[in-house]
Amino acid sequence: MEGLTLDHLTIGYRHKTVAGPLDGTLIAKSLVCLIGSNGLGKSTLLRTLAGLQPALAGRVVFSTEGSERDCTNLSAESRARLFSVVLTEKPDVLNLTARDVVAMGRMPYTGFFGKLSKEDETLVNQAMELTGTQVFADRNLSTLSDGERQKVMIARAIAQQTPVMLLDEPTAFLDYESKHATMALLRKIAHDMGKLVLVSTHDLDIARRYADRFITIDNGLKDTVPNT
Numbered sequence: 319m320e321g322l323t324l325d326h327l328t329i330g331y332r333h334k335t336v337a338g339p340l341d342g343t344l345i346a347k348s349l350v351c352l353i354g355s356n357g358l359g360k361s362t363l364l365r366t367l368a369g370l371q372p373a374l375a376g377r378v379v380f381s382t383e384g385s386e387r388d389c390t391n392l393s394a395e396s397r398a399r400l401f402s403v404v405l406t407e408k409p410d411v412l413n414l415t416a417r418d419v420v421a422m423g424r425m426p427y428t429g430f431f432g433k434l435s436k437e438d439e440t441l442v443n444q445a446m447e448l449t450g451t452q453v454f455a456d457r458n459l460s461t462l463s464d465g466e467r468q469k470v471m472i473a474r475a476i477a478q479q480t481p482v483m484l485l486d487e488p489t490a491f492l493d494y495e496s497k498h499a500t501m502a503l504l505r506k507i508a509h510d511m512g513k514l515v516l517v518s519t520h521d522l523d524i525a526r527r528y529a530d531r532f533i534t535i536d537n538g539l540k541d542t543v544p545n546t
Contacts, residue, residue, distance in 0.1 A: 325377050326341060327340045351525045369397040395426055398426035399426050402474075404483075419459055448507075472488070501517075517529075
């Protein structure tokens with residue numbers, strides 16, 4: 319069974335524990351929504367899984383095809399082949415075209431200055447087709463709407479070809495229609511591509527329609543049901 323296991327994971331900063339220990343298993347081919355009030359550590363958990371900040375204690379294990387991989391001390395390149403991440407901050411690449419940004423998803427395999435192979439180009443094209451971003455592939459990212467820009471960042475994560483996708487509030491700042499379209503797309507990615515898609519969100523009314531599972535941080539990592 320492919321998935322991600324949190325084993326007594328404690329998250330936070332050098333002088334402050336935010337949450338933990340966290341224990342639980344998140345299974346592939348599912349859209350998992352991480353919910354709860356601000357300050358629980360949702361963003362901190364995603365950033366820790368992505369390797370953007372170190373864990374304070376415990377470990378994260380990725381399992382697939384009967385093998386396990388401890389993610390605690392992975393190199394940046396190895397981690398980028400396991401986890402792709404879409405954060406709430408607007409990307410600091412607004413002088414690039416949408417296609418340029420999606421192609422950046424191939425950097426874990428080509429290096430920063432690497433040339434895209436035919437296979438890389440195919441993966442970029444497939445990611446843009448799936449997300450409907452081909453129509454504005456040559457437009458500068460700064461000219462896109464928030465919804466279009468979010469699709470580009472999701473396309474980049476798809477092109478990265480990771481088994482785990484982490485998204486922090488991907489529907490924030492989007493209009494109602496775009497929120498639905500984004501969550502429907504993430505569910506399709508999880509189910510059709512066999513990925514574990516872990517999303518933090520406050521849009522519970524929309525998430526209810528698409529999520530396979532809801533979890534929260536409450537004296538540990540626990541399954542929950544959104545309030546109606």
